[in-house]
Amino acid sequence: MVRPSERIVQVTISGRVQGVGYRFWVEREAAARGIRGWVRNRSNGDVEALFAGDPDAVEALCAACWRGPSHARVAHVEVTHASAAALAELGAGFCQIATL
DSSP, rough: HHHHHHHEEEEEEEOOOOSSSSHHHHHHHHHHHHHEEEEEEESSSEEEEEEOOOOHHHHHHHHHHTTOOEEEEOEEEEEEOOGGGTTOOOOOSEEEEOOO
16 A cells, blocks of 8 residues: 555665675664665676665665665666555565565
């Protein structure tokens, strides 16, 4: 269920972002901000996430993705609008899902 004032984005993070705890970091940061969604590794070495929540909280998490955990070396963060359909099977929280 999408809330009226909710912002939904898909985020792709590239650089040295796998094997450094990036997914765990995103999950923790999202939970702290009350953001729903998921995060996963991509087979090409990127990390991909879906964020849904308060627009200010989503914006802050997108900005924080440039930093990531201490061992990450982020080269690029791409943020695109996502539709409510992307939330169809999503629960109330935030989780890690299988690699794509």
